[in-house]
Amino acid sequence: MSTSVKSTIQCYHCGEECVTETIQLADKTFCCQGCKTVYQVLNQSDLCNYYELNKNPGTTQRITVRKDKFSFLDDEKIQQQLVSFRNSEQTHVTFYLPQIHCSSCLWLLENLHRLNSDVVSSRVNFTRKEVAIIFNHNRSSLRTVAELLTSIGYEPYISLQNLQQAKPRIQRSLIYQLGVAGFCFANIMLMSFPEYLGLEEAEKSMQYLFRYFNLILSLPVLLYSSLPFYQSAWGSLKHKYLNIDAPIALAIIMTFGRSLYEVLSNTGSGYFDSMSGIVFFMLVGRVLQEKTYQQLSFERDYTSYFPIAVTVIKDKKEIPTALPDIKVGDTILIHNEELIPVDGLLTKGKALIDYSFVTGESLPVLKEMGELLYAGGKQTGSNIELLVMKEVAQSYLTRLWNNDDKQKAAKVSFVDSLSRYFTWIVFALAAAGALYWSFYDGGKAWNVVTTILIVACPCALLLSNSFTNGNVLRILGNNKLYLRNAQTIEEIAEVNHIVFDKTGTLTTTEAQDIFFSGEPFTDEIAGCIAALAAQSTHPLSKLLAKEFKQDGAFTVKQFRESTGKGISGIVNQRIISLGSAEFITGYASQKFEGSTVYVSVDGSLPGYFSIRNHYRTHIFEQIKQLRKQYRISILSGDNESERLNLQRELGMDVKLFFNQQPHDKLCYIQQLQQGGQKVMMIGDGLNDAGALKQADAGIAVTESTNNFTPASDGILEANQLNRLSAYLQFTKANKRVVLASFVLSILYNIIGLSFALKGVLSPMIAAILMPSSSLSIILLTFGASSLYARLLGLRKKQQL
Incomplete structure (x- = not known):
């Protein structure tokens, strides 16, 4: 009597037993057409080393995806709720993929562009089980991308009702396993x-x-x-x-x-x-x-206490409002160089949006009234107004914040x-x-x-x-210092040289003395100056806008801002320029009686404003205390009128540098680092972005404006600057x-x-x-x- 032994054949792709059918391709055996198709896709795209990462890493494809399963993604309204950014070519979307579990998942998902050339890039957040995908919507669609993911065994979890809710951090399976273990443990003890x-x-x-x-x-x-x-x-x-x-x-x-x-x-x-x-x-x-x-979770705490705010227009009044309080239907005012925190319709003005934070392309995109603007862009023109279409996408802003381009070596x-x-x-x-x-x-x-x-x-x-790092980040956040990540704590703890920007950092815009020297000007010119100054977020521009309130209607066109130098534009048919003496006249100023802002009206020079600094409360005492443990430098784009005052208050060993352009500040930080010093830069984030990014630890000081600075390692509310020494001691205590x-x-x-x-x-x-x-x-x-x-x-x- 002969005995037949039935051998077990396993699917090459998913590893399951081939029970009902065996499908051959070359010398490979598959349990179903789905697994065979996935293998063909990988093979055609030269991705078969996928199988070297994990043996039979795929998931079974026995259930064929319905043809119309993702047809709802063709709906424009649903797309707007899912898409985080879209321009003329690219669409950015993030999907939650609960199937992600191992290195082969990560490798395959980050090589989607080789499976489908319409996918520009894909990046996996392994801990959150999310994949951020950028694709060309002129050749593909959101539905196609979802079907592509499903075809390789990673069907996206899409729940429009829960889009704004965070994914649960604790897996349900872990809770079930705990429950089973507890039940069995208790009964085994009873039986014992x-x-x-x-x-x-x-x-x-x-x-x-x-x-x-x-x-x-x-x-x-x-x-x-x-x-x-x-x-x-x-x-x-x-x-x-x-x-x-x-x-x-x-x-x-x-x-x-x-x-x-x-x-x-x-x-x-x-x-x-x-x-x-x-x-x-x-x-x-x-x-x-x-x-x-x-x-x-730093991400959750950070977004709960996000320090930036935006101006909401209600009843023709400008009201500074915290981002979490912004609602759909609000009208918000965005100034020059401010980040757009929400998706909204452009209702007033002409937008020149820099989406380099999102796409890497620095060329500004022109948007007209009625067009949709996405969160993450930066306005580079004059003031615009937006009608809020979505709640504030804090998690999206946090992705910008966490997108660290500094490439610091991990310790x-x-x-x-x-x-x-x-x-x-x-x-x-x-x-x-x-x-x-x-x-x-x-x-x-x-x-x-x-x-x-x-x-x-x-x-x-x-x-x-x-x-320890997590608790330190949380406590600092409660005290209005928001750090990018735990590594920043260690960087701050090792600092031995602190560099301060002066204007907008050591000084405040809330109390200043302004004097005008030159020919008197009319109320109309004053209104034009105020209207132009209101387009900028520079502290001196904000002072002038506050000093000369606009009583009539002033329209600003062709607004331009030269970082660290000045601004210009056409206001009510007049060409107005405000800035440094060199920016307005072409010659450096020799006047040192205070910070100066020169004015040009239709090519003529009526005079200049002298602005005397008002330093923040207790800031000199704070710097004197810091001098005991750190070297101190102060950089300013203003003239040297404050040198004697600062030396009298702080002493001769504090290094003072004036007439510093943004590039000069960056070079100074590099010189200190080349000398072996660990540098922390503290600035207002406007003219200091390069220096903040170059420093070992860059802290942007913010008041009530939306000057979110992804280049910095941290954001500090301005009224907390006098507690800086306590923050630094706390980061050192972290290591202990x-x-x-x-x-x-x-x-x-x-x-x-x-x-x-x-x-x-x-x-x-x-x-x-x-x-x-x-x-x-x-x-x-x-x-x-x-x-x-x-x-x-x-x-x-x-x-x-």
């Missing part, structure tokens, strides 16, 4: 009471029954609840390194294997309670960590270096412990190995840095807190390992201690950083 209490010989049959019940209850824990640890450990092994989940996965498997042997051989009850307890408590710790990360901390070798140390200790106890007490060897694998973990070491938590976690590991090697620590206690150590680190970092904040006056008692 006969073992704990010690049964009489007559009741041994019930004892054996409970042991098998425990075995059955442990299977969901082993096969489902433990999946996060298996997947993480296996992913690291495939990339030829060991992560912190590898010892945990091994401990779970070893504990179950030993318990299974004892039950089947009737030599004991096993350690099913310990195994399920390990998984349960580890998942509890993981969920708590995820929740804490969610609460410390590897000593904590990261240590954790890289930590897992190998753990395995070495486990092997040594097993070898030692196998000679003296074979029964203890299993316990020793299991407890070492569980109790020794660098989680606490890694958390010390992450959670990290070191303290690091020492605590090292002590925890030494003590835990010493007990584990002695064989006096049970796996259950080890499973409880491991997440407890992580929670203790969270409490230490929160408590210590909050205490430092209170001592420095950055946090009130009732906030703790």
Whole structure:
């Protein structure tokens, strides 16, 4: 009698068993036409090294996508809700893809342009499971892009009702796994009471029954609840390194294997309670960590306290309004060089929009009344008015903010270096412990190995840095200093030279003395000057606009601003120019009685304005305090009229530079850095963008205007500048807190390992201690950083 053995054939693409059909292409076998199609697409695009990243990484394509599944994306109204930017050629859209899970997903999604040439670029945010796609809408469509993603196994999740809501940070599967582990753990403990209490010989049959019940209850824990640890450990092994989940996965498997042997051989009850307890408590710790990360999310905190505001026009009055308070239907006023914070219809004026933050193309785009303007563009012409069509896209502005072009080298901390070798140390200790106890007490060897694998973990070491930085960012944000990322904290802590811009930074626009020297001018000319000055966000222009209020209707055309020099335009048929003496007359001014703004009307020079500076409250005391620890320099685009006053107030060792153009400020920062100094630049973000970007840490000072500066590393509200020394001390305290938590976690590991090697620590206690150590680190970092904040006056008692 012959016996036929049916061989199992796996799909080359998705790895599933080919049950109902086998489809061949060359020497490859596929389970369905969908998988075959994906392979053909990859093969034709020379992307087959996709399969080298993960074996059979795709997902099954058994369910054919309906032809009209994404037809709703052809609706213009729906497109407007999904699209973040669109110009004459490009459309930018971000999709949420819950299927993203590994390196091959990231690699394939970032190579969409090779699958479809109409896709310009695609960029994956792995932690948020999002892909930002730019495509040419003249040759393709939003619907086509969605169908392309679906065809390769990444169907976008589109819920128009929840577009403005953040994606949940904690995966539902993790919650389900925790629930299953908790249920099984509780019941296994209940079933283990006969073992704990010690049964009489007559009741041994019930004892054996409970042991098998425990075995059955442990299977969901082993096969489902433990999946996060298996997947993480296996992913690291495939990339030829060991992560912190590898010892945990091994401990779970070893504990179950030993318990299974004892039950089947009737030599004991096993350690099913310990195994399920390990998984349960580890998942509890993981969920708590995820929740804490969610609460410390810099992106969410930053957008909640975004310092920039915009002018809303209501009842013919200009009202400065915080961005979160802007509603659909509001009319907002955008000045020259201001960032557009919302999508809106242009209702007044002619827009010249610089979308370089969005597209990288610096050539301004001309927009006429009635056209739609997207958030992220910068107005480079005269004032315009917009009718708000969408709520403020804070997350979009944050993407601009987080799009760091500085290419700073990422630093590897000593904590990261240590954790890289930590897992190998753990395995070495486990092997040594097993070898030692196998000679003296074979029964203890299993316990020793299991407890070492569980109790020794660098989680606490890694958390010390992450959670401390997160809490510091949050506290600084509550005190109106918003930093780009955690690395900025370290950069500020290492600064030894602080460079201040003067106008708009040390000085304020709220109280100034203005004098005019020259021929008197009429109210009409005064109105024209005010109208032109109102187009600019420069502090001196704002002063003039406030000094000479417009009583009539003034129309500004052909507005131009030369950064750091002056502005010009046609106002009511008159050619008006305001700026420096060199900008107006062609010759540098020799007058040093104060900041000067020269005026030109129809080619004639009636005179100039003299503006005496009004320095911010307590700013001199603040700089004197900073001088004790830092070198100080002050750069100004104004003339030298304030030199004697500043030297009298601050001393001769403060370096003062006047008549500085934006390029001069940038060059000065570079000279200091070439001399080995760590430089922090503090400016108003208008003429200082280059210097802010070049500095090791650039802080833009903002008042009530919308001068959002992606070039900076942080934004500080102007009225908080007198607390700068406290902020700097707090960033230095950050490192001390990290070191303290690091020492605590090292002590925890030494003590835990010493007990584990002695064989006096049970796996259950080890499973409880491991997440407890992580929670203790969270409490230490929160408590210590909050205490430092209170001592420095950055946090009130009732906030703790």
